[in-house]
Amino acid sequence: MHDLTLASARKALRERRLSAIDLTDHFLAAIKKLDGDINSYVTVTEDQARAGARAADALLATGNAPSLCGLPLGIKDLFCTNGVRTTASSNILRDFVPPYESTVTSNLLADGAIFLGKTNLDEFAMGSTNMTSAFGPVTNPWRRKGTDVSLVPGGSSGGSAAAVAAGLALGTTGTDTGGSIRQPASYCGITGIKPTYGRCSRFGTIAFASSLDQAGPMARTMEDCAILLESMAGFDPKDSTSVDRPVPRYEDALERGVKGLKVGIPREYRPDTLPDDIAALWDQGIAWLRDAGAEIVDVSLPHTKYGLPTYYIVALAEASSNLARYDGVRFGERVDAASLDELYEATRHAGFGEEVRRRILMGTYVLSSGYYDAYYLRAQKVRTLIQRDFLNAFDTVDVLLTPTAPSAAFAHSERPTDPVQIYLNDIFTVPASMAGVPALSLPAGLDHDGLPLGLQLIGRYFEEETLFAAGRVMEKAAGFTHRPALHAGAFA
């Protein structure tokens, strides 16, 4: 059962070779055994999962089961789940129990999915190491060859990535604001896709930067991600930026191939500092696509280097506004004080961790009168130039191929102390977020330490199908079947 993909589990459930309750019990047992070491779950919903699995078995017996019937998933603890604690990995929401369901999770439930629990993340999705979580860091299931040094899983969807990699869920949901699905997918050797902005509803997903936040699936294979995205995506009147456009059956695009596809290789994604292993793997990826019939084209995205500083102005400005709601009055933690102002101050000081405080302060500063034009407005204009870079490139090519991250996973103890150095982890993922175009990361190989490395495919608006097709070609060529040191299967 440890080697099941979501697609093979779905088949086994349909053919009644496997029951949903056995499958769910298997994952709950694996979590119990292994998650003490990994910490990928903040909350495990054992009773709900079992009840859901029994209901799924009843439905499967009728032969009329919905698409995800009986498939156990982990849900990033940023999606509000009705009656189940939702923390955003922050102390300020430590005991928050939403009385409603996010649209994405409600879509998954309607399709019969089973939720094993809520997965760990960087506090309010702000980080790329999962070390800012108020519920403790997550341990990457992978180890460098011959060492037991604990490594970060990436972030912010670090728990979601680690859970899939360690065999503690068939798939998970993530959210991606500047790389929070793709970078942890790369660090943990799994697949993850950030769809086009507006493809998945943001309703009920705790907001970080509203013009960038986008939900997406994380799983072992391209096929699994295609199955999950079809369920998660769709128009939602409750989100004003949701796009009213039919959701294709992404699975049908998987075997389209890349014959005649034009693949752009942006020269700005090859800085002098790019590690040799990553440069070599990127070249390998290019060769895989060329061998499968794609045409490789050199392209330029001239404003790439401005992506990160632009992101850190726009995202932090939006975050400072979004996080103003945590005031200790209507929900969340409160620290009592003599006056209302003191109550706000004490509540927010106690409730937010250091990185969140830093970002709120920065965001408030760049929006303040006198600095608004110099920082925020200028950044919004540079964002237009970054978007134009992609639109221009997509006049001549169909997809772009780049590395996902500038490094493999690093140790908790190697995390830089300078925030700017940490932000640089997202250098290759942020530009696509700024433009709102879809992008995925797939595990393409291992580095010299035996750690997974991801490659990123970026596509035109709403051309997720092209990404899945190209991704599937690369997945087959890569034949990535390596397993991390910490895996449910090793303890069976």
Next chain:
Amino acid sequence: MRQELSGILGWVEQLNEVDITDVPPMIGTGLATPRLRDDVVTDGDKRDAVLSNAPDSVGPYFTVPKVVE
């Protein structure tokens, strides 16, 4: 923290070298069509749900320390 914030601000200064003459600000992707809906109640009778996470409440009200003397 003060030093780190100065560091971040120094780092974003590089945006000043970009020529933004006549470039409009990007407000969003522009993919979603702005839409209006009828001004009607689509939900309601959720008082208890709305109050269910209140740190402190009295009857149908959220409570805070006294504001007006």
